[in-house]
Amino acid sequence: xxxxxxxxxxxxxxxxxxxxxxxxxxxxxxxxxxxxxxxxxxxxxxxxxxxxxxxxxxxxxxxxxxxxxxxxxxxxxxxxxxxxxxxxxxxxxxxxxxxxxxxxxxxxxxxxxxxxxxxxxxxxxxxxxxxxxxxxxxxxxxxxxxxxxxxxxxxxxxxxxxxxx
Amino acid sequence: xxxxxxxxxxxxxxxxxxxxxxxxxxxxxxxxxxxxxxxxxxxxxxxxxxxxxxxxxxxxxxxxxxxxxxxxxxxxxxxxxxxxxxxxxxxxxxxxxxxxxxxxxxxxxxxxxxxxxxxx
Numbered sequence: 466x467x468x469x470x471x472x473x474x475x476x477x478x479x480x481x482x483x484x485x486x487x488x489x490x491x492x493x494x495x496x497x498x499x500x501x502x503x504x505x506x507x508x509x510x511x512x513x514x515x516x517x518x519x520x521x522x523x524x525x526x527x528x529x530x531x532x533x534x535x536x537x538x539x540x541x542x543x544x545x546x547x548x549x550x551x552x553x554x555x556x557x558x559x560x561x562x563x564x565x566x567x568x569x570x571x572x573x574x575x576x577x578x579x580x581x582x583x584x585x586x587x588x589x590x591x592x593x594x595x596x597x598x599x600x601x602x603x604x605x606x607x608x609x610x611x612x613x614x615x616x617x618x619x620x621x622x623x624x625x626x627x628x629x630x
Numbered sequence: 631x632x633x634x635x636x637x638x639x640x641x642x643x644x645x646x647x648x649x650x651x652x653x654x655x656x657x658x659x660x661x662x663x664x665x666x667x668x669x670x671x672x673x674x675x676x677x678x679x680x681x682x683x684x685x686x687x688x689x690x691x692x693x694x695x696x697x698x699x700x701x702x703x704x705x706x707x708x709x710x711x712x713x714x715x716x717x718x719x720x721x722x723x724x725x726x727x728x729x730x731x732x733x734x735x736x737x738x739x740x741x742x743x744x745x746x747x748x749x750x
Contacts, residue, residue: 468665468705470653473720482654490632490659492700493640501691509638510673511631532727557726558671559719566677575674575683585691595634598726602633610637618641624694625638626687627647628673629631 497624499586504623507589508542509613511597511629512563512570513555515540522554523596529556537604539595539613544588546573557598558630570628589620597629632660646694648673648686652703663703664690668710669720675708682708 471479497504513523523536542551551567553560568575576588593613599605617625632655635645639661649655650673652665666673666686675682686706693704710716725733 466705466707468650468652468667470651470665472667473650473669473717482651487654487657489657489701490636492659492661493636494661494700495639495642495644496698497644497694501695509634512671529727532731556722556724559722560671562671562677568680568683569672569674569677572674572683572687575680575687578684579687584688597631598728606633606637610634611641613634614638614641614643617638617643622643624691625635625643625645626690627631627635627638627645629647629649629651630671630673 499623501585501624502583503586505587505589505621506576506585506624506626507617507620507622508571508573508576508592508626508628510571510594510627512567512594513553513560513596513630514542514563514567514571514594515552515554516542516546516550517552519550522552525554525556528598533600535598535600536596537599537609539593539609541616542571542573542592542594544573544577544590544592548574555596555598555630563630570630572626572628576626586623589617589622591616591620631655632658635660644694646690646697648690652705656701656703659701661700662694662697663701664693665703665705666708667705668708669716671720672710 520540553563579585580587635647639645646662647660648664652663655663674686
């Protein structure tokens with residue numbers, strides 16, 4: 466059975482997306498060059514995760530004043546992060562499960578287990594989070610994407626595991 | 631997310647996007663897509679369910695190896711139980727600002743129409 470992309474959407478949103486005309490971009494391609502057991506991975510989620518007390522939360526206060534604006538910045542999340550350090554700022558989903566278990570969207574602890582079991586080469590020092598509500602993708606395309614990509618490159622990442630929420 | 635996937639893939643890093651909306655990811659163009667029919671906020675499964683999370687992650691890693699053409703989607707077969715509960719539970723407790731704003735606009739339009747009809 467194919468996945469129904471509209472199953473969980475409110476009907477108005479499903480209608481909007483069904484009728485939206487979308488332009489398909491040119492898709493770049495990098496084949497995985499090594500077996501998974503030799504690859505280094507980094508993670509990126511749109512969950513709106515940040516480090517409590519160390520990083521600014523995503524700016525949901527401005528979004529409350531300007532409902533068509535979404536904070537386009539990103540946060541770097543280290544591989545040694547503990548669940549209790551994680552905060553989640555995202556006004557479009559119920560964040561309770563992410564605050565209880567960030568592995569639902571940013572599976573740092575699962576990837577550390579895969580690393581320990583030798584199923585992957587390693588988890589990179591840094592993973593990343595953005596906040597998924599963006600009316601325009603310009604900032605992500607022109608600034609945030611290239612910056613995260615360049616940091617992954619610096620940490621010699623082979624594969625990126627991406628999880629929109 | 632597709633725009634971030636393309637930016638990362640473009641510097642020579644393989645990507646996989648695990649998403650509840652594979653249709654949209656494919657429509658705009660994404661290197662590798664793994665579809666899950668899970669409620670929003672839960673791309674890898676239930677909170678605290680390590681086995682389920684690992685199953686989805688391992689499937690997605692396998693897809694990274696198996697997919698040979700850009701913009702290919704592989705759908706996972708997992709069924710999320712208790713639809714009637716989760717169709718409500720995934721939403722934030724308070725509606726998002728844009729949702730409130732759209733509802734308010736609809737209310738104002740309805741009110742203006744009613745007033746017009748009363749005057750007619």
